Amino acid sequence: MPNPTACILIIGNEVLSGRTRDANIQFLATELGALGIPVREVRIIPDDPLTIIGTVNAVRRIYTHVFTTGGIGPTHDDITSECIARAFSVPWEPHPVAWQRMADYYAKQTPPGDFNEARQRMATMPRGCVLIENEATIAPGFSVENVHVMAGVPRIMQSMFRALAPRLERGQAIVSATVHADGVFEGGIAAALTGVQLAHPNLDIGSYPYFRPLPVRGGVALVAKGTDADDVARAADEIEALLIDAGGVAVRGEPVTD
Amino acid sequence: MPNPTACILIIGNEVLSGRTRDANIQFLATELGALGIPVREVRIIPDDPLTIIGTVNAVRRIYTHVFTTGGIGPTHDDITSECIARAFSVPWEPHPVAWQRMADYYAKQTPPGDFNEARQRMATMPRGCVLIENEATIAPGFSVENVHVMAGVPRIMQSMFRALAPRLERGQAIVSATVHADGVFEGGIAAALTGVQLAHPNLDIGSYPYFRPLPVRGGVALVAKGTDADDVARAADEIEALLIDAGGVAVRGEPVTD
Numbered sequence: 001m002p003n004p005t006a007c008i009l010i011i012g013n014e015v016l017s018g019r020t021r022d023a024n025i026q027f028l029a030t031e032l033g034a035l036g037i038p039v040r041e042v043r044i045i046p047d048d049p050l051t052i053i054g055t056v057n058a059v060r061r062i063y064t065h066v067f068t069t070g071g072i073g074p075t076h077d078d079i080t081s082e083c084i085a086r087a088f089s090v091p092w093e094p095h096p097v098a099w100q101r102m103a104d105y106y107a108k109q110t111p112p113g114d115f116n117e118a119r120q121r122m123a124t125m126p127r128g129c130v131l132i133e134n135e136a137t138i139a140p141g142f143s144v145e146n147v148h149v150m151a152g153v154p155r156i157m158q159s160m161f162r163a164l165a166p167r168l169e170r171g172q173a174i175v176s177a178t179v180h181a182d183g184v185f186e187g188g189i190a191a192a193l194t195g196v197q198l199a200h201p202n203l204d205i206g207s208y209p210y211f212r213p214l215p216v217r218g219g220v221a222l223v224a225k226g227t228d229a230d231d232v233a234r235a236a237d238e239i240e241a242l243l244i245d246a247g248g249v250a251v252r253g254e255p256v257t258d
Numbered sequence: 259m260p261n262p263t264a265c266i267l268i269i270g271n272e273v274l275s276g277r278t279r280d281a282n283i284q285f286l287a288t289e290l291g292a293l294g295i296p297v298r299e300v301r302i303i304p305d306d307p308l309t310i311i312g313t314v315n316a317v318r319r320i321y322t323h324v325f326t327t328g329g330i331g332p333t334h335d336d337i338t339s340e341c342i343a344r345a346f347s348v349p350w351e352p353h354p355v356a357w358q359r360m361a362d363y364y365a366k367q368t369p370p371g372d373f374n375e376a377r378q379r380m381a382t383m384p385r386g387c388v389l390i391e392n393e394a395t396i397a398p399g400f401s402v403e404n405v406h407v408m409a410g411v412p413r414i415m416q417s418m419f420r421a422l423a424p425r426l427e428r429g430q431a432i433v434s435a436t437v438h439a440d441g442v443f444e445g446g447i448a449a450a451l452t453g454v455q456l457a458h459p460n461l462d463i464g465s466y467p468y469f470r471p472l473p474v475r476g477g478v479a480l481v482a483k484g485t486d487a488d489d490v491a492r493a494a495d496e497i498e499a500l501l502i503d504a505g506g507v508a509v510r511g512e513p514v515t516d
Contacts, residue, residue: 005468009487010300013462013464014464014466014481015283015300015482016287016296016297016298016299016300017291017297017432017434017483018284018285018286018287018288018289018297018514019290019464019466019481020284020433021284021468022280022281022283022284025273025279025280025302026274026276026278026279027276028275029273029275030275030276031275031276033275033276037272038275039275039276041274041301041302041303041304041309042268042274042300042302042305043271043299043300043301043302044283044299044300044301045299046298046299047464056416056418059288073442073444073465073467074445074448075444075447075448075451075452075465076448076452076463076465077462077463077464078464078465096365103280113445115458116444116445116446116448116449117448117449118444118445118448118449119407119445119448121448122445130339137515153467153469155469161266163459169373174275176275176277186331186332186333187332187372187374187376187377187380188372188374189333190332190334190374190375190376190377190379191374193333193334194333194334197334197335200398204271204304204335205335206271206277206333206335207334207335207336208272208277208278209331209332209411211411211413212471223272223277225271225275232339255286255366256345
């Protein structure tokens with residue numbers, strides 16, 4: 001059976017403007033790969049209702065899971081939650097559990113906090129959603145069918161993902177092996193590497209040049225990736241051999257470039 | 259006249275797998291914003307021909323410019339160039355200038371390099387494209403109509419973008435102002451901030467919580483952004499006032515959180 005698939009939607013003007021460098025894609029891609037739910041696409045979109053609704057409805061039909069980050073706070077630019085309700089054509093309404101929990105939380109603060117209209121928005125959710133708990137804040141995320149709605153702040157998003165992960169049906173974990181060699185460059189090994197790819201059609205064979213200050217110059221890191229660990233190991237052996245043939249000292253693992 | 263718009267396409271399995279943390283989005287978003295060509299969408303897609311062709315053809319019709327990074331090297335997984343030719347239904351053929359330059363380059367190396375089939379692929383391009391020069395390597399990028407095809411390695415991509423930028427018609431530069439305050443949280447200022455957004459309908463007003471180790475806890479950074487510098491300055495004054503009303507010490511600029 002093929003693996004389930006994932007799409008990540010990063011919702012936020014701050015990433016599109018360059019103000020913020022996204023920190024969630026790499027975390028989610030790595031974690032989901034380990035669960036056998038490889039990420040097939042990422043889209044970064046603005047805080048615009050029709051864009052959010054249209055994109056959610058496009059990708060939730062293509063991929064097994066959609067993971068959104070951003071736009072579930074209390075301010076006017078946090079519109080993800082109501083857009084998800086509109087995408088699924090369900091009411092956006094107080095979630096009884098989340099509402100009670102947040103009301104209690106603010107009442108117990110010293111001095112008592114104000115569970116005001118802005119904070120109430122964070123307890124207002126699409127009807128029928130399932131909460132995604134988190135240990136970092138009082139406000140939960142939620143899932144509607146295959147769309148999982150999480151915070152944009154990395155610390156909170158990661159806590160939500162840890163709560164969500166056990167609910168996701170896993171595929172076969174993606175296994176990878178990397179071999180690198182200083183002083184070997186892509187143009188000299190491309191033909192041999194094509195041969196490795198053709199011999200292992202179920203694997204992804206990737207080639208990534210790296211650079212270092214002179215006089216070392218850098219080299220190339222070759223990655224074999226797939227769900228069959230034995231196949232990955234055989235490909236890595238062939239990659240090691242071709243790097244040695246090219247005059248390199250083949251080293252298992254990623255190069256250190258910093 | 260409204261500003262031109264941009265879409266960034268990051269092409270590469272290595273970003274989707276989490277192996278590589280993208281470094282190009284923030285650079286391009288910042289540079290394009292300064293040119294008045296705001297980025298409206300980013301998509302990260304795999305090295306898969308039909309996905310690349312379909313995505314390029316979808317976004318090039320929506321946005322003024324499309325900037326791609328990745329997949330123009332010499333190895334089997336570098337398929338961006340031929341996919342762009344297929345997207346535009348033009349032949350993929352040797353580019354006379356790029357071909358001659360690369361043949362000369364390898365011939366002049368000591369000992370002479372091999373301008374082999376893999377390297378020839380980097381001089382093979384969609385018919386009618388315009389080269390994007392770069393100072394980092396011998397292999398250029400290229401533009402076909404409004405699609406600008408650049409390398410994925412940040413150093414090379416940045417050099418290509420510097421060569422390309424003067425050819426792009428600029429819009430009005432995006433101006434932004436940030437005011438932050440420790441100890442002020444979004445839930446307490448959301449209503450007042452909505453008022454600022456309503457009073458400045460042509461600006462994007464964004465709210466971004468930040469976190470620091472205890473006992474400071476963090477606070478909120480509020481950003482006003484748009485093409486009218488006076489409007490941005492007035493909004494920043496109002497934001498400063500609302501942060502002071504909320505009991506904060508309002509400070510111009512981004513918070514330091516590291």
